[in-house]
Amino acid sequence: MEAATTALIMPQMNINNNSTPLRSEAKLTAARPNTYAISSPNGKRNHVARGLSMSPQVQDGVVGRTLCSARVSTYPTEIIESHSMTAEERIGVILLNLGGPDTLHDVQPFLFNLFADPDIIRLPRLFGFLQRPLAQLISTLRAPKSKEGYAAIGGGSPLRRITDEQANAIKLALQGKDVPANVYVAMRYWHPFTEEAVHQIKRDRITRLVVLPLYPQYSISTTGSSIRVLRDMFRNDEYLSGVPVAIIQSWYQREGYIKSMADLIEKELQTFPKPDEAMIFFSAHGVPVSYVENAGDPYRDQMEDCIFLIMQELKARGVPNDHTLAYQSRVGPVQWLKPYTDEVLVELGKQGIKSLLAVPVSFVSEHIETLEEIDMEYKELALESGIIHWGRVPALNCTSSFINDMADAVIEALPSAMEISPSAAAEEADDGLLSYVVKLLFGSILAFFLLLSPKVKSAFKN
Ligand SMILES: C=CC1=C(C)c2cc3[nH]c(cc4nc(cc5[nH]c(cc1n2)c(C)c5CCC(=O)O)C(CCC(=O)O)=C4C)c(C)c3C=C
Numbered sequence: 534m535e536a537a538t539t540a541l542i543m544p545q546m547n548i549n550n551n552s553t554p555l556r557s558e559a560k561l562t563a564a565r566p567n568t569y570a571i572s573s574p575n576g577k578r579n580h581v582a583r584g585l586s587m588s589p590q591v592q593d594g595v596v597g598r599t600l601c602s603a604r605v606s607t608y609p610t611e612i613i614e615s616h617s618m619t620a621e622e623r624i625g626v627i628l629l630n631l632g633g634p635d636t637l638h639d640v641q642p643f644l645f646n647l648f649a650d651p652d653i654i655r656l657p658r659l660f661g662f663l664q665r666p667l668a669q670l671i672s673t674l675r676a677p678k679s680k681e682g683y684a685a686i687g688g689g690s691p692l693r694r695i696t697d698e699q700a701n702a703i704k705l706a707l708q709g710k711d712v713p714a715n716v717y718v719a720m721r722y723w724h725p726f727t728e729e730a731v732h733q734i735k736r737d738r739i740t741r742l743v744v745l746p747l748y749p750q751y752s753i754s755t756t757g758s759s760i761r762v763l764r765d766m767f768r769n770d771e772y773l774s775g776v777p778v779a780i781i782q783s784w785y786q787r788e789g790y791i792k793s794m795a796d797l798i799e800k801e802l803q804t805f806p807k808p809d810e811a812m813i814f815f816s817a818h819g820v821p822v823s824y825v826e827n828a829g830d831p832y833r834d835q836m837e838d839c840i841f842l843i844m845q846e847l848k849a850r851g852v853p854n855d856h857t858l859a860y861q862s863r864v865g866p867v868q869w870l871k872p873y874t875d876e877v878l879v880e881l882g883k884q885g886i887k888s889l890l891a892v893p894v895s896f897v898s899e900h901i902e903t904l905e906e907i908d909m910e911y912k913e914l915a916l917e918s919g920i921i922h923w924g925r926v927p928a929l930n931c932t933s934s935f936i937n938d939m940a941d942a943v944i945e946a947l948p949s950a951m952e953i954s955p956s957a958a959a960e961e962a963d964d965g966l967l968s969y970v971v972k973l974l975f976g977s978i979l980a981f982f983l984l985l986s987p988k989v990k991s992a993f994k995n
């Protein structure tokens with residue numbers, strides 16, 4: 534397939550972002566020039582310095598780990614010339630998601646994959662060899678608690694089914710907008726794995742690809758991790774390295790998403806005896822504090838912006854309810870983003886709050902943390918703490934306004950697709966098999982003793 538025929542000028546990061554940030558703007562004042570690429574008809578690129586970028590700290594934490602030197606998308610993409618696609622273009626959309634165990638038997642290997650991810654357990658580079666032994670131990674310790682949770686929601690995660698439904702709905706929405714596309718699901722820790730999706734993309738000879746994470750906000754641990762894996766696959770493959778790719782890094786600020794969330798909240802409030810007295814309780818999946826404070830993860834800022842925008846929309850609709858934000862699902866012995874959901878529930882009970890509407894906000898499908906943690910554990914805790922009326926907003930799943938907005942996001946991103954340049958990052962040193970085995974053995978022994986500590990053990994078990 535010939536490369537695109539029209540010259541285009543775009544940010545090298547090829548991030549699509551549609552609205553100007555609200556509260557993140559302050560951080561951009563410390564901006565430095567960003568690189569824009571000019572693609573010419575023969576596919577060669579020249580680079581010019583232009584525009585704004587995030588602070589160096591964020592760049593170190595995020596840019597180095599993402600496809601095409603991508604920055605977090607808290608500022609607008611500037612497409613200077615529009616780009617026309619050829620008729621033979623075969624468009625692909627790859628949905629990035631976490632994945633979940635299909636059966637209880639899958640729980641421990643799923644957890645192993647999750648904890649073996651260096652974006653989930655961030656060890657200093659020198660201790661990288663401990664990653665897999667640690668993952669083996671932590672997944673074994675965590676599995677009984679996780680299994681209980683998955684058993685309580687029917688014996689497995691609904692994530693694969695819902696993500697497949699979303700993929701199908703986005704495909705139909707794109708078709709309805711005269712943009713025929715194949716939509717692929719790429720899970721990070723369980724089937725269908727990213728490798729499987731990428732294999733299909735090659736098989737289908739896709740010529741232009743949009744990467745759409747199913748996480749509204751960017752975190753190093755979610756979108757960042759999936760993009761890192763994709764980048765490695767693309768830059769090492771002769772065919773894929775020539776496919777223009779557009780990456781949507783985060784989209785929590787999209788009007789369609791904000792309005793869809795506001796619709797769900799408004800509707801659920803009506804189930805309360807006194808809707809205007811219910812507190813709106815946003816509960817986001819947490820990340821360790823060190824991600825935000827040391828590694829430059831924009832997750833907390835984006836989450837706060839997101840809540841601000843949803844509340845702004847609700848106020849404009851005459852829904853002035855009180856609201857609060859807390860973080861759930863912490864794992865392990867480190868500090869996670871605060872305040873913690875369980876502690877806030879107890880505190881709100883003490884303050885005499887009687888009606889609470891829980892709103893899961895970091896994810897767009899039902900999953901274990903909505904169906905078990907919120908609907909069972911937190912509900913019970915809230916009722917014990919004095920809350921009388923409890924409600925929970927459903928996840929967006931296949932809500933048509935949301936799916937329609939995702940299809941629009943794809944269409945808006947298409948023109949900024951560009952080839953993934955080989956990364957300058959140094960490859961891991963290859964020390965040979967013997968060294969690998971010695972490190973693995975040493976790592977396993979060290980990890981074993983580390984995890985014998987009762988405090989560490991119980992932190993992963995609970
Ligand atoms: C935006 C969403 C998510 C962030 C950020 C995130 C970070 C993160 N998660 C763990 C550990 C676990 N997560 C687990 C399940 C899980 N996590 C998310 C989303 C985010 N995780 C989802 C949607 C799910 C559920 C998948 C499903 O099967 O339904 C689990 C397994 C379940 C359990 O045992 O609690 C673990 C473990 C870490 C350590 C982390 C950031 C570093």
Ligand SMILES: [Fe+2]
Binds near residue numbers: 818862
């Ligand atoms: Fe998680």
